[in-house]
Amino acid sequence: MSIVRALKCRECGQEYAIEPNHVCEFCFGPLEIVYDYDQLEGVFTRELVESRPHTMWRYKELLPLDGDPTVGVQNGFTPLIRARNLEKVLGVSELYIKNDSVCHPTLSFKDRVVSVALSKAVEFGFKTVACASTGNLAGSVAANAAAAGLESYVFIPHDLEQGKVLGAGIFGTSIVGIDGAYDDVNRLCSEVAGKYGWAFVNVNVRPFYAEGSKTYGYEIMEQLGWRAPKHVVVPMASGSLCTKIDKAIKEFIRLGLVEDQETAIYGAQATGCSPISQAVKQGSDLIKPVQADTIAKSLAIGNPADGYYASRVIRDSGGWAEDVSDEEVVDAIKLLAETEGIFTETAGGVTLGVTRKLIEQGRIPRDESIVVCITGNGLKTQEAVADAIARPRVIRPSIHDFDAMMAEERPAAAADA
């Protein structure tokens, strides 16, 4: 059953038929999927969801497909963990990590958006799919397209991390490195999308694509025992995930699946690319484009498409936005690894770094539930931490050498042995 009503302009409200279209003819505003939630009254229940397989599609009525998904059928439903060690370090009483660093199949939350975008592209009849990417999206489009038998083109800035480039190329995609920043890649892709008639997941099928991020929010609430958290900290590049977590919470409240906790949403960016957090902190609703310069390349969008809407969600929900230095990003990556055994990428370092900062500033209270959105995997951004990690000390395969090493490094343990 599809309850999708239309594509609707977020600025002027004009409605459009369901087609590969992302921008309003009248005012150039972005289009968004709207639904007839009334049709789900009494039908879409906690019991129904719980009876389904553990994938993101257990909420399929709230996703914009006509039929069942054909791409990424197994994706989503990642762990939500209670982070007790991290709670102690940060001095808070209830902290959770939503861990999409282990999202199937390419280890970032982008597998959610791509599953929806490519399944919709198949419904529309496209044979070729493409994207402009800061890294994770490229890998996800390449992998999911390969599995679905679709041809793919991925466009990335030329200077991405090796793990991101390899993590896309391995799937046999056509990978195009652009001599420029992400915003140049994006600009080129707007033109290519208009000319080549491909399904560009973050251009002409963007309204469908973006809806996939809602599943990250639905899972948080279901995994908290059908409860919305009080505070959620979200990494922001284009700002889309931030707005969709908010939409997910509002939808569950509307459908009576959770109670309204007046969840506050907090946005996280790296200081070297912080157009949205700067706007929030300055109380402005115009997003000033910036030239990105940060190790958090997955978040390095200088002119974010949903920046305005993200800043509004943050303000209206009673949240805030902050940004952290590259050094703080590396510290936070290490902190998460050492306390919770989770190796996240630079975006996760940004999110945890900002969480810490907001707690220290008193913006997030210490005694209420907090969810930290960890959205990508550290194995893809190893360059960022390589210099900050202890290298193995090399010894000969001899117990004498080992004893000597222990005596030097851990005299107490060596004496006990």
Added chain:
Amino acid sequence: MKLRVYLTFHEDTVRQPIIWKLGKEFDVVTNIRTAEVKDHMGLVGLELDGDDDVIEAAIDWLKAQGVHVDPIEQNIIEG
């Protein structure tokens, strides 16, 4: 052709009558579809209609004035 673009004006360009100048310098029809202007920056959704080469030259001229130009999508609309 018709080309749809977003223009971002910064502190140093936001007070100048750049779209008026554009219409004087080039044989293009300019049609503002959305605009938000503050004292430190401005955002304008603009449709340009004219010959392909004139539009291309007009876009280059805008960039040379220090305006940030983002195509919304190159949609060639017949007629």
